[in-house]
Amino acid sequence: MSQAAVVLVSGGLDSATTLAIARDRGFDCYALSFAYGQRHQLELEAASQVAQHLGALAHRVMPIDLSMFGGSALTDASLAVPEAALDAPVDEAGAIPVTYVPARNTVFLSLALAWAETLQARHIFIGANAVDYSGYPDCRPEFLQAFEDMANLATKAAVEAQDASERLQIEAPLVAMTKAEIIQTGLQLGVDFALTLSCYQPDLHAQACGRCDSCRIRHQGFVACGVKDPTRYA
Amino acid sequence: MSQAAVVLVSGGLDSATTLAIARDRGFDCYALSFAYGQRHQLELEAASQVAQHLGALAHRVMPIDLSMFGGSALTDASLAVPEAALDAPVDEAGAIPVTYVPARNTVFLSLALAWAETLQARHIFIGANAVDYSGYPDCRPEFLQAFEDMANLATKAAVEAQDASERLQIEAPLVAMTKAEIIQTGLQLGVDFALTLSCYQPDLHAQACGRCDSCRIRHQGFVACGVKDPTRYA
Numbered sequence: 001m002s003q004a005a006v007v008l009v010s011g012g013l014d015s016a017t018t019l020a021i022a023r024d025r026g027f028d029c030y031a032l033s034f035a036y037g038q039r040h041q042l043e044l045e046a047a048s049q050v051a052q053h054l055g056a057l058a059h060r061v062m063p064i065d066l067s068m069f070g071g072s073a074l075t076d077a078s079l080a081v082p083e084a085a086l087d088a089p090v091d092e093a094g095a096i097p098v099t100y101v102p103a104r105n106t107v108f109l110s111l112a113l114a115w116a117e118t119l120q121a122r123h124i125f126i127g128a129n130a131v132d133y134s135g136y137p138d139c140r141p142e143f144l145q146a147f148e149d150m151a152n153l154a155t156k157a158a159v160e161a162q163d164a165s166e167r168l169q170i171e172a173p174l175v176a177m178t179k180a181e182i183i184q185t186g187l188q189l190g191v192d193f194a195l196t197l198s199c200y201q202p203d204l205h206a207q208a209c210g211r212c213d214s215c216r217i218r219h220q221g222f223v224a225c226g227v228k229d230p231t232r233y234a
Numbered sequence: 235m236s237q238a239a240v241v242l243v244s245g246g247l248d249s250a251t252t253l254a255i256a257r258d259r260g261f262d263c264y265a266l267s268f269a270y271g272q273r274h275q276l277e278l279e280a281a282s283q284v285a286q287h288l289g290a291l292a293h294r295v296m297p298i299d300l301s302m303f304g305g306s307a308l309t310d311a312s313l314a315v316p317e318a319a320l321d322a323p324v325d326e327a328g329a330i331p332v333t334y335v336p337a338r339n340t341v342f343l344s345l346a347l348a349w350a351e352t353l354q355a356r357h358i359f360i361g362a363n364a365v366d367y368s369g370y371p372d373c374r375p376e377f378l379q380a381f382e383d384m385a386n387l388a389t390k391a392a393v394e395a396q397d398a399s400e401r402l403q404i405e406a407p408l409v410a411m412t413k414a415e416i417i418q419t420g421l422q423l424g425v426d427f428a429l430t431l432s433c434y435q436p437d438l439h440a441q442a443c444g445r446c447d448s449c450r451i452r453h454q455g456f457v458a459c460g461v462k463d464p465t466r467y468a
Binding site (some may be wrong): 040060061063064065066068069101102103104105106107109110111113114118119137138140142143146147149150151153154155156158159 | 269294296297298299302303335336338339340341343344345347349351354371372374376377378381383384386387388389390392393434462
């Protein structure tokens with residue numbers, strides 16, 4: 001088996017750090033992004049730059065039209081993106097934010113699994129984080145473990161595995177980190193965060209709005225670790 | 235919660251029977267097919283006819299280019315489709331057939347889950363069968379159970395579920411049936427199998443080859459239950 005890993009890369013800060021961690025652990029990294037009907041196609045350009053910057057051996061962008069099913073402010077132009085208060089990325093009642101995309105991480109990990117199988121890769125990296133975005137059910141450790149258990153029953157490689165070391169592993173190294181810890185880790189590993197784009201509603205020049213949940217959490221992270229925020233704001 | 239169900243419909247015999255079973259159980263059926271880079275786009279026309287014939291409320295065809303990842307005779311034009319002996323749908327060593335598509339059912343069920351979530355549907359039907367196609371790991375009951383467990387940790391609906399009756403269920407009513415039992419069940423529920431297409435390599439007029447694994451298993455099923463085979467052969 002090769003030491004290849006599939007890494008989900010969105011163009012944002014978290015997945016850039018995740019890719020840097022996978023590279024630092026010695027994996028040959030295959031970056032996977034999705035054009036999933038989201039408003040901000042600019043993030044795919046950021047993903048491409050991040051993949052190149054961090055030495056991915058390949059970068060695939062798979063078109064997948066989740067807007068066919070509707071249901072999220074990120075893919076449905078009729079829903080407004082909320083500009084919540086800094087301390088309330090999840091709404092007041094602790095409910096799931098409307099920016100949630102139905103079954104997103106399940107879909108993305110499944111497609112990563114398909115690529116991993118053809119690459120004979122045993123590792124899939126995802127920048128899921130359960131601290132700042134606790135409203136998303138598919139970012140929690142128990143979900144990620146259940147996906148790994150399922151994947152090990154789903155694939156030819158798993159069926160043919162000779163021992164536990166050949167099990168497929170879902171790696172979510174950021175899952176328990178704060179945003180400040182993610183930024184510090186990325187900086188230590190040489191990530192140029194100026195290449196990344198986190199904003200839910202960037203302008204046509206890929207400049208961040210500075211107001212959406214994602215911008216606020218990101219900026220707060222730079223402030224918390226005492227580093228200059230390299231984000232280009234509109 | 236509605237009594238909606240998402241039903242994976244390929245255009246073949248198994249998924250047509252599955253759709254008929256879901257309808258018979260009283261569900262409002264939403265049929266989902268995939269254009270996944272397979273050679274036989276004609277199966278999508280069959281899927282459309284089957285969905286209409288069996289009263290699906292909607293039929294979506296999602297393009298998803300699994301050939302981007304390679305690895306199967308069904309999506310990779312450089313690999314030949316095997317014409318195995320009648321009694322050997324799985325190869326002699328019991329190995330997984332080369333017609334296996336990487337992580338196919340994981341990917342298809344994940345996308346069905348996305349639609350189910352926006353429909354507030356708690357049931358996903360799949361025509362998986364572990365008897366005739368035992369070489370596919372993602373057709374086995376243990377895989378389907380693991381997917382269901384994962385799905386119930388993945389979705390907003392599952393997180394907000396008030397009791398066990400609101401759990402998401404993966405329904406695979408054919409999983410333990412022989413091909414003859416599937417055909418008999420379908421006929422009892424009014425399925426017109428002449429609309430279905432099972433062949434891995436139909437001609438341009440959607441006529442079956444009669445030689446590939448899928449054709450042989452299908453024909454053997456009609457013979458076994460003493461019913462005239464309505465398949466149009468080239």
